Amino acid sequence: EIVLTQSPGTLSLSPGERATLSCRASQRVSSSSLAWYQQKPGQAPRLLIYGASSRATGIPDRLSGSGSGTDFTLTISRLEPEDFAVYYCQQYGSSPYTFGQGTKLEI
Amino acid sequence: EVQLLESGGGLVQPGGSLRLSCAASGFTFNIYAISWVRQAPGKGLEWVSSISAGGVNTYYADSVKGRFTISRDNSQNTLYLQMSSLRAEDTALYYCAKDWGRKYGSGFFDYWGQGTLVTVSS
Numbered sequence: 001e002i003v004l005t006q007s008p009g010t011l012s013l014s015p016g017e018r019a020t021l022s023c024r025a026s027q028r029v030s031s032s033s034l035a036w037y038q039q040k041p042g043q044a045p046r047l048l049i050y051g052a053s054s055r056a057t058g059i060p061d062r063l064s065g066s067g068s069g070t071d072f073t074l075t076i077s078r079l080e081p082e083d084f085a086v087y088y089c090q091q092y093g094s095s096p097y098t099f100g101q102g103t104k105l106e107i
Numbered sequence: 108e109v110q111l112l113e114s115g116g117g118l119v120q121p122g123g124s125l126r127l128s129c130a131a132s133g134f135t136f137n138i139y140a141i142s143w144v145r146q147a148p149g150k151g152l153e154w155v156s157s158i159s160a161g162g163v164n165t166y167y168a169d170s171v172k173g174r175f176t177i178s179r180d181n182s183q184n185t186l187y188l189q190m191s192s193l194r195a196e197d198t199a200l201y202y203c204a205k206d207w208g209r210k211y212g213s214g215f216f217d218y219w220g221q222g223t224l225v226t227v228s229s
Binding site: 095102 | 151215
């Protein structure tokens with residue numbers, strides 16, 4: 001099973017700043033099969049990025065994903081108030097699909 | 108508009124059984140794989156099980172294998188999760204999640220329901 005470790009656990013920033021969230025895999029993630037989700041309190045997760053760098057429908061271009069192999073990054077270039085939430089990475093290159101433990105992005 | 112509506116959650120004693128349902132609408136249900144993902148209170152996400160578009164291929168996390176059964180009724184646009192031998196650690200919000208990919212799925216999820224809460228406690 002591929003274990004995903006996200007860092008930092010909590011990231012405290014202000015609107016307008018740049019956020020960099022990390023996701024490290026215990027083994028190589030095949031075919032860059034990595035997704036990022038955003039979850040706000042009381043809501044279901046929302047798909048942001050798939051294939052490590054492809055934005056899902058309706059996701060603004062200030063969010064971007066990068067990385068390959070075992071190291072992946074989600075970058076939010078200019079934080080908006082609606083970006084403060086918990087972010088999860090997920091690998092789907094091998095079974096079982098696994099999620100990271102999450103990064104909380106707080107104001 | 109894609110909608111996924113879970114139901115069937117509730118309080119059940121350890122060792123008991125429960126069947127969850129997920130009613131889907133707004134997309135062609137029978138051409139997409141679909142999954143269950145759970146989230147324990149205050150915790151992260153855990154993939155539970157997936158089923159291919161036709162219902163023939165099923166996949167399970169080791170933590171539920173042999174106890175949970177995923178199925179689907181494409182004539183009713185409904186996904187099911189039959190849960191038995193329930194344990195306290197199965198307590199979670201169970202989400203139905205549509206796979207982005209068709210047929211056998213891609214493994215990531217573009218639409219999620221709001222979840223149904225399962226509590227296993229005596």
